Amino acid sequence: MTLATRLKLTAILCALLTLAVGEALFRAHNYQQKIYQQLNHSMQIQLSIDSLRSQLWLYEEYADKLSLTELNARQASLAFELSQNMQWNTKQQQVLDNLNRLNTNVRVLFNTQQISKNGETPAKRTSTSVRLLKVKYSMNIERMTEDMYRLHQLTISQAKQTQQSLLISISLVVLLLSAIATLWSSITLIRFKRGMKALNDGMRKLAAGDLESRIAYTMKDEFSEMSDNFNHMKSSLQNITVKKDQLTQEVARQTAKLTAQQAKLTYLAEHDELTSIYNRRAFIKQIDIAIARGIRRDDKAALLFIDLDRFKIINDTLGHQMGDEVLITIAQRLTSHLRSSDFVGRLGGDEFVVWLDYIDDVHDIIAKVNQIIMLIEQPIIANGETLSVGASIGISQFPLHGNSSGSLVTAADTAMYLAKQNTHNHYCLFQNIN
Secondary structure, eight states: OOHHHHHHHHHHHHHHHHHHHHHHHHHHHHHHHHHHHHHHHHHHHHHHHHHHHHHHHHHHHHOOHHHHHHHHHHHHHHHHHHHOOOOOOHHHHHHHHHHHHHHHHHHHHHHHHHSOTTOOOGGGSOHHHHHHHHHHHHHHHHHHHHHHHHHHHHHHHHHHHHHHHHHHHHHHHHHHHHHHHHHHHHHHHHHHHHHHHHHHHHHHHHHTTOOSOOOOOOSOSHHHHHHHHHHHHHHHHHHHHHHHHHHHHHHHHHHHHHHHHHHHHHHHHHBOTTTOSBOHHHHHHHHHHHHHHHHHHTOOEEEEEEEEESHHHHHHHTOHHHHHHHHHHHHHHHHHTSOTTOEEEEEETTEEEEEEOSOOOHHHHHHHHHHHHHHHHSOEEETTEEEOOEEEEEEEEETTTOSSHHHHHHHHHHHHHHHHHOSSOSEEEGGGOO
């Protein structure tokens, strides 16, 4: 049963309770008015009886026509009061009937007293007959008084019993409806608290980042529907989060792939495809960076322009593949025997360039050049063939022979051609060109 239905039933129970109390109060009011009217009418009857008794006493005293007329009027008034319908019960009605009978007896008595059987007037009656009539009047009036006392007692007793019955019935009805309304409201409140607790627990878990758990609410009411909607929302959020995570992972994967590709493209753009050392453009760029750093720090450096000897013969006689193996080997030897601050590049064909950073003394430069020549002249074994090449090296110094990459490369290239023409020495300093 839904909470809305339960609340409607609770409202109906409260309405029934209100109606029951209202009905009970209305009935109590009506009965109170009834009792009040009966008691008031009883008092009117009692007054009429007392008035009749007084008039009878006057009539017995004077026995004139005026007193007789007034006696008839009061007897008629009593008869009228006794004939009124005041919703008497059976016992009360019996008392009233008896009062009517007694009233009728009184009328008969004073009518017979007025005219005797032989036509005597009241003055001619004997004292014995008069006393007898007075006794009869008194007996009837006393009996009327006793009956009125009974009527009062019956009315009061009935009022007491009816009020007790009304009080008991009202108490039972109010107690029963109150107990039902209280029990029903308590059950509704318990279910409401249970539903709110389930929702609050689910919200706290959701706020803590828990998308796995679900609200377990078995009762069929509004909270069950809300729990189902909340679980559906968490499921949707979970799916969205999973998709978002997958999308984030995919974006990260694609970004890493693009970064790797970019790095690869950058590497391919800056390195020689065959030897994996700097190509001409990247080498010139690195020289420019080193020159700018050297100018700021007042450092000195040297540029070596290397041209391989006997390489063309190997390339033409043994093929380009053998020539490529020679170039790869020379590049690896140069790279492995340079400092971390130095770098090497290939300008094209069999021409290599080396930048020696942080070097000032000419003797240190010559020593490094001789080391490089010895590395290059070491035998190269490729595809079962032992090959041997030499090198002609031109040397330019920074900033002695220029403060730009172009001037330094040109100076070293010029010195290399002079070294190639000199059969006794494999290197040449640019300052020795004169």
